[in-house]
Amino acid sequence: MSTTTTASTTEAKLWGGGKSPFSVEYGKVMMWYFLMSDAFTFGAFLISYGTVRFSTNGWPDPNLVFKSFPFAPEGINAPLVFVSVMTFILIVSSVTMVLAVHAGHNMDKKGVVRNMIWTIIGGIAFLSCQAWEWNHLFHEGAWWGQNPFINADGTASSTNFTNFFFTITGFHGFHVFSGVVINIIMLIMTLTNQFEKRGHYNMIEKAGLYWHFVDLVWVFVFTCFYLL
């Protein structure tokens, strides 16, 4: 008996309003749910890549495909080097994004501006690296529907390898591009004192969530295409 009465009183309090069950604002919850749905899209892409790879006998060796470096001589054999640079650029830009969010919590406008600029530079640097790599691969004859790289075991390869590579890194690159655009908008809003007027920097947090997600997806894309 006593339990039912306590239950009903707690219930009355919970449903009485004025309480934030997740204790975060609406926009942030919705950003999380958007990112979750986006994770399913990327997951579907990567799992289909894995399925096709598992259903084929041979597959090109990534160390023989991704071995070039900008400004290096044509025949250079430097596997994993350029992609490690790209990975570190994205990790560092993620760190500066966290620092921007942290500065926003302290209402430190200067800190937000400085770290947002670094994050945008990191994003543009990553996109430039990807543009160089795509351009280089294209000139080696790789594109959607054409694959000049033979399988690691010396047998003829199909175009699955390049199709998946360009589709998935392209989709990720598009996310990086939209992230850079969002970050530039956030920087302009900070510079025009929009957040000072509102009294909080919550928008930076939401943009930050998106930017970290882009970094998170790269962790998976990088591992699946370059390491495994």
Add this chain to the structure above:
Amino acid sequence: MSHTNDTHAEHGGGAIAEIKKVTIILSVLTIVELILGFWMIGMENKALVLGIKGAIVILMMAKAFYIVAYFMHLKHEVKNLIMTIVVPLSLFVWFIIAFLADGNSFRNLRNTYDAHFKEQSTIKVEQPAHGAAHGGGHEAAAEHGAAAAHADSTEQHTDSTSKHEEAKH
């Protein structure tokens, strides 16, 4: 979870220390991944390669955890919010097992019953010259294309740049 209510306490002096710690952890994990990747190059031992790949996947999951938990701050959110994100994503466990097993089974079936598929995946070809290969959409067409490229690959090696230009126009 003791972390549910200290959301605001985390934004004090401890936050920068936490960011530094996570940055170092992510860098170290990436470097270990890369070392394993370099170690695998040209390795013949299939079982060891599989083991290293497994280790890389575990490191990848660790990196994902640190990014989501600390950079995206999910660890310091209310437990119910964490659950609404993590529980749906746990479907991936089933997706990955089901689809990879399906791909593997399809390969085994083709190797057993599709003599053409089996044969095509044992014929060795030479790496076609720079920019010479033009695979068709169909898998078999791509294989024939590569075989044709193999036939005149000696010529292409001599003047690969001009061949490349021709292929473009």
